[in-house]
Amino acid sequence: MTQLPPLADPAFPDQNTSLRTLEYTVAALCIGVSLMVMGGWYMEKPAVLSIIPGSATMKFNSALVFLFAGVNLLIYRKATARTKVASDILAGASVLIGLLTLAAYAGIEIISIDNLFVSDPFSETNPGRMSQATALCAILTGLGFWGYQHQNEIAGHIGLIGLKLMALLSLISVVAYLLLIPSEEITSFFQTMAIHTSVLFLALAVALLLRNPYSHFRRILLGRQAGSIIYRKLLPVVLLLPILFSFMLLLGIQKGIFTLQFGVVSYAVLIMTLSLIYVSFIALGLNRSDRERSRLEEDLKQRNAQLDQFKQGMDKTAIVAITDHKGVITYVNDLFCEVSGYAASELLGRTHALVNSGYHSKAFYQNLWDTIEKGDVWVDEIRNQSRDGQYYWVHTAIIPLSVAHGQQSEYLAIQHDITQRKEAEALLKSEYVKNLEFKNKELEQFVYIASHDLQEPLRTIIGFTELLGKDVASGTAENTPLYVEYITQAGQRMRALIKDLLDYGRIGRSKEKVLVDLEQLLSDIRKDMNQRIKENKAMVKVGQLPTLPVFETEIRQLFQNLISNALKFQHTETAPVVELQARELPGHWEFSVADNGIGIADQHKERIFTIFQRLHPKSEYEGTGIGLAHCRKIVELHGGDLWVESQTGKGSTFYFTLKK
Amino acid sequence: MSPTLNCILLIDDDEPTNFMNSLVLRKMQVAAQIHAVQSGQDALDYLTSEDKAQHPKPDLIFLDINMPGMNGWEFLEEYKQLDEKDRGHVVVVMLTTSLNPDDRTKADTTPNINEFHIKPLTADAVREVLEKHFGNK
Numbered sequence: 137m138t139q140l141p142p143l144a145d146p147a148f149p150d151q152n153t154s155l156r157t158l159e160y161t162v163a164a165l166c167i168g169v170s171l172m173v174m175g176g177w178y179m180e181k182p183a184v185l186s187i188i189p190g191s192a193t194m195k196f197n198s199a200l201v202f203l204f205a206g207v208n209l210l211i212y213r214k215a216t217a218r219t220k221v222a223s224d225i226l227a228g229a230s231v232l233i234g235l236l237t238l239a240a241y242a243g244i245e246i247i248s249i250d251n252l253f254v255s256d257p258f259s260e261t262n263p264g265r266m267s268q269a270t271a272l273c274a275i276l277t278g279l280g281f282w283g284y285q286h287q288n289e290i291a292g293h294i295g296l297i298g299l300k301l302m303a304l305l306s307l308i309s310v311v312a313y314l315l316l317i318p319s320e321e322i323t324s325f326f327q328t329m330a331i332h333t334s335v336l337f338l339a340l341a342v343a344l345l346l347r348n349p350y351s352h353f354r355r356i357l358l359g360r361q362a363g364s365i366i367y368r369k370l371l372p373v374v375l376l377l378p379i380l381f382s383f384m385l386l387l388g389i390q391k392g393i394f395t396l397q398f399g400v401v402s403y404a405v406l407i408m409t410l411s412l413i414y415v416s417f418i419a420l421g422l423n424r425s426d427r428e429r430s431r432l433e434e435d436l437k438q439r440n441a442q443l444d445q446f447k448q449g450m451d452k453t454a455i456v457a458i459t460d461h462k463g464v465i466t467y468v469n470d471l472f473c474e475v476s477g478y479a480a481s482e483l484l485g486r487t488h489a490l491v492n493s494g495y496h497s498k499a500f501y502q503n504l505w506d507t508i509e510k511g512d513v514w515v516d517e518i519r520n521q522s523r524d525g526q527y528y529w530v531h532t533a534i535i536p537l538s539v540a541h542g543q544q545s546e547y548l549a550i551q552h553d554i555t556q557r558k559e560a561e562a563l564l565k566s567e568y569v570k571n572l573e574f575k576n577k578e579l580e581q582f583v584y585i586a587s588h589d590l591q592e593p594l595r596t597i598i599g600f601t602e603l604l605g606k607d608v609a610s611g612t613a614e615n616t617p618l619y620v621e622y623i624t625q626a627g628q629r630m631r632a633l634i635k636d637l638l639d640y641g642r643i644g645r646s647k648e649k650v651l652v653d654l655e656q657l658l659s660d661i662r663k664d665m666n667q668r669i670k671e672n673k674a675m676v677k678v679g680q681l682p683t684l685p686v687f688e689t690e691i692r693q694l695f696q697n698l699i700s701n702a703l704k705f706q707h708t709e710t711a712p713v714v715e716l717q718a719r720e721l722p723g724h725w726e727f728s729v730a731d732n733g734i735g736i737a738d739q740h741k742e743r744i745f746t747i748f749q750r751l752h753p754k755s756e757y758e759g760t761g762i763g764l765a766h767c768r769k770i771v772e773l774h775g776g777d778l779w780v781e782s783q784t785g786k787g788s789t790f791y792f793t794l795k796k
Numbered sequence: 797m798s799p800t801l802n803c804i805l806l807i808d809d810d811e812p813t814n815f816m817n818s819l820v821l822r823k824m825q826v827a828a829q830i831h832a833v834q835s836g837q838d839a840l841d842y843l844t845s846e847d848k849a850q851h852p853k854p855d856l857i858f859l860d861i862n863m864p865g866m867n868g869w870e871f872l873e874e875y876k877q878l879d880e881k882d883r884g885h886v887v888v889v890m891l892t893t894s895l896n897p898d899d900r901t902k903a904d905t906t907p908n909i910n911e912f913h914i915k916p917l918t919a920d921a922v923r924e925v926l927e928k929h930f931g932n933k
Contacts, residue, residue, distance in 0.1 A: 588862055588892075595916055596812045603819070622812040739870070750864035753809050753834055761864070 155346055155354075159209050162343040166206030169332050173199040177254040185258065187331050188313070194330040195266040196254045197237065201230040201274040202336050208281050209343065220285060227281035234274030237266055267329045269305050273337045276302040280344040292350045299348060303341035309334030315383050362425065366418055373414050381407055455530060455551035458537075461544040463487045475530075475553055477523030488549075493521035508536045508547055517554065529558040574772070581747055589633055589748045593626035600626075629760070633748070636762040640747065643690055643766065644773040652688050654681035658716065661695055665703075672703050674712035681718050682725055684794055690770040695729075697763045698790050702731035704757060705788075724776065724796055730789040736782040745778070767792070800930060801827040805854035807839045807871065808832070808891070809863040817858060817891075817917045824919055826926060827855070836866030840874055843882045854886055856925070858917065861892040861899060868892070872908055887929045891915050 176184035177196045185193035204226040212223040236249050250256070256264035266274070276298035283295015313331045346354045356367050385403045388394050394402070450456060451469045458467040468483045476483070476491050483490065496518065507514040514534045521527055530551035537546040563569060600619040607616055658678045662669070669676055676699060695716075702714040715730045736744060736751070743749045745768045750761035771778040771792045782788035804827040808814050814832035821830050829852060833839045839859075845851040861868035868890060875883065889911040890903050903912040910929060913921050 592810060592813075592915075596810070596816075599816045599916055600812065603816075618815075622815070626812065740865070752864055754864075755811075755834075 154358075158346070159213075159343050162339045163206045163209035165339060166202040166209065166336055169194075169336060170199040170202035170206065173332070174203075177256075180257065182258050185330070191313075192267065192330045192333075193256075193258055194333045195250075195256070195264060195270070197233050197249060197252070197264075198266045198270050198274070198330070198333050200253075201233055201270075201277065202333075202340075204230050205277050205281075205336075205340055209340075212281055212285060213347070223281055223285050227278040227285070229278075230274045231278035234271040234276075234278070237271035237274070238268065240265060241268055241271070266333075269309065269329050270333055270337075273302050273305055273333075277337070277340055277344075280341070280348070284344065284347055284349070289350075292348065296345075296348050296350045299341050299345050299351075302337055303345065306334045306337035306341060310338055311379060311382075314379055315386055317386070362422065366422065369418055370415075373411070377407060377410060450550065453552075455549075455553065457483075457488075457549045457551075459487070459547045459549070461546065463547070466546070472551075475522065475528060476520070477526075488520075491520040491522065493519045493527055495519040495527075504534065508534050509545075511536050511545075517558075518551075519558075528553060528555045530554065590630065593630040593633070596626040597623050597630075632760050636748075636760050640762060640766060640769065643769050644687060647687065647689075649685040650688055651683055652686050652691060653683045654686075654691075654718070657681075657688075657692060658695060661692065661699065665696070665699065668700075668703060672706070672712050674703055674714065676714045677716065679715075679717040681716075682720070684725065684796065686774060686794065687770075690773060694767050694770045694792070697767050698729040701763060701790075702729060702733060702788075704759075705731075705733040705752075707734060721793075724793045726791060726793050728789050728791050730787065732787040735784040735786055735788050736780060737784050741780055741782065744780070800926065801855040803827060803829040803831065803852040803854045805839065805842065805857045805886075806830065806832040807836065807857065807863075807868075808860040809834050810860075813860070813915070820917055820919060821922065824922055826922060835863060836868070836871030836874070839871060840878075843875075843878060853882070855930075857886050857888045858891050859888050861890055869902070872906060875908060887911070887925070889913055889925055891917060 172184055173194045174196060176182075177199075182193065183189075208223050208226040211219045233249065236247060239246055240248070240250065250262065250264035254264070259265075279298040280295045280302070283292045283298070286292075309329045310331075313334065345351050346357070348354075356364055357371075358364065381403050385399045389396055389399050451471065453471075454469075455472045455475055456467075456469040457465055457472055459465050464485060464487055465483050468480050472483070473480055478490065500516075504514050504516075513536070514532075516532060517529055518532050519527055519529050531554045532549060532551045535548045535550070537548055539545055600622045604616065604619045604623075607613060607619070655678070658681060662676060662678070665676075668674075699714055699716075703712050706712045710732060713732045715728075717728045717730075718725050740751055744751065745764050747765040748761045749765075750757075750759065767790075768778045771794075775795050776793035778790065778792040780788055780790050804821055806814050806817050806821075808817070811834065814834070818830050818832055821827060831842065831851070831854070833842055839857075842851050843853075859868050859871060863871075866874070872888070875888070887910040888908050890909055891913050892899065892915060900912060903909045911925055913925075
């Protein structure tokens, strides 16, 4: 069985509305006329029965057939079980009426239905009996409804043939009436078909043909293609022109205006001429629209060519893939294969999960799908994994492609490899770069220090040397010892600063890390500092210390500096107590050096670690201010941190970490 | 040039520098009194002192930036908080060896700083300051 064309075409709702209007009109006409005729029979009003005086009447049974057909037209398309049965009964009734009538004509009188309901006092022959043509049309009407109702091919085609035959029969009758040819003169077959009978059958045939699923009539009549447009334009001319000229021909011959021969020749020539003129107009219009179509086609070709070039360009620069609505890959370009390392055949039919690196969250992909399923373009950066396990970053735009009504959507992914940029970004955040930044800062500080701290003693030396020179010139010696002392102090300070700077720069230049028993190291340091500890009446307590891989010289200096500071920055009246502890943490050891000294104010807790920064006048606590800068550099060399917690006046605790 | 100012305050942690600057100012005889202190805290103590005979209000302050403990910037923060009577119409001149361009920008945008001079303090520089801020000819 072939696939049935849709009965109601959803793409053309206006067609369906106009068809429905037509059906309702025909139905109303059938019901109205049939009721009127039935009434005419009961009240014996011949005017409504034949309309044209003296011509054939519409029989009661014919009216019954039209009543059935009218009702059927109203219900036959509603596909409920009940309406189907009702439609079949109505169609069957008209077939039955037709068959019984034809049987009567053939002399087989099964049941006499001619005057079953009313008696016919007007017809001379076969009173009350419809014409053979009408009976046949009644059968065909029933078959037409059946053909629609029972949607199988055979019923449909039988119905279709029947409807065409019915249209032909009723058309002959209608034309005969139009041309005022008495029905008796055509054939006995049509003898008693009334004018309204033939018109109603024609209308019924047209209405049902338009609905029959196997009929091309509707498609041709209501279509939008060029053929249908021409069909509609030609239809009135093809129908009306012959009728009009035939009428004039008959009239002319009857009235003796011209002879039959002349009339027929003129008829033929006129029909040909007028048809030709009309067809020419249509042809001209058709040519015009054809030219327009060619132009559009050319335009389309050009646009297609442009699109092709566009695609070529895109393929050269971008990674392109197309997937179906489920994300299954249906197309990949060469660059996609090149970057992912997969062959096209391996990718087609799979999803992008193949190159998923597992880097992004589920929510990330959920957002992607939510966006494109809404029909929006999704843009972001994705980390993918190629066949050989390498990660690559792609800047990705996913574009939902618009598709025809009712089809599943497709997605176009355009990607650009941004791996290098991502790597550069990652490098910027890396330890290596941080280290470089730190080194740069350190270097800047060196320049600053050179400019400031080294210039100060130098300026003092120059200034007082000048004064000394003036004193010598003027012979005064009053301030000479002071000037000499200032100059000497400045020179010594300068020497100390330069030595410290060199030491600072040298930290970490040497050797490799060695395992050092820090407890042993501290015991050595204590021995070295024994003199100072005793002088200060200090107490230095050392807890349990680990053995760690360190730069030995630097670590020794670190502990020495911190203990030395703890002894140095002391209240004059208090005995210094220094406590050294270590505790193990995940990945590293944390050391603390606590004292009971003068402490450090909050605002100075960072500055103390800067080179040559001092908190106290040289007269109070001596030194260049490099000790803690050294300490910090040493700790950072070991990958640790150094910081201080302190309360002014109560003491400070310096903390630092060393990796295990 | 007769002394036009009553008192000048020098703030610098370096004793030789204070000595040298005092010498320059004294030679020029621009102020009746010249006081030198060695830290920002000492300077604040001086300014807030009740004993105005011992610690007269300075007409002009020369301030060093780079000092241990409270540096020049921190001193200015504290200076801002002082009573109007303790600050008076004092012109603060930053004296520094700093070549750090950040310091210059900072000095230019700090309202209490009227001048920014690079050490050493010279007679010419002092003259310039006096002309500009005290109308000395």
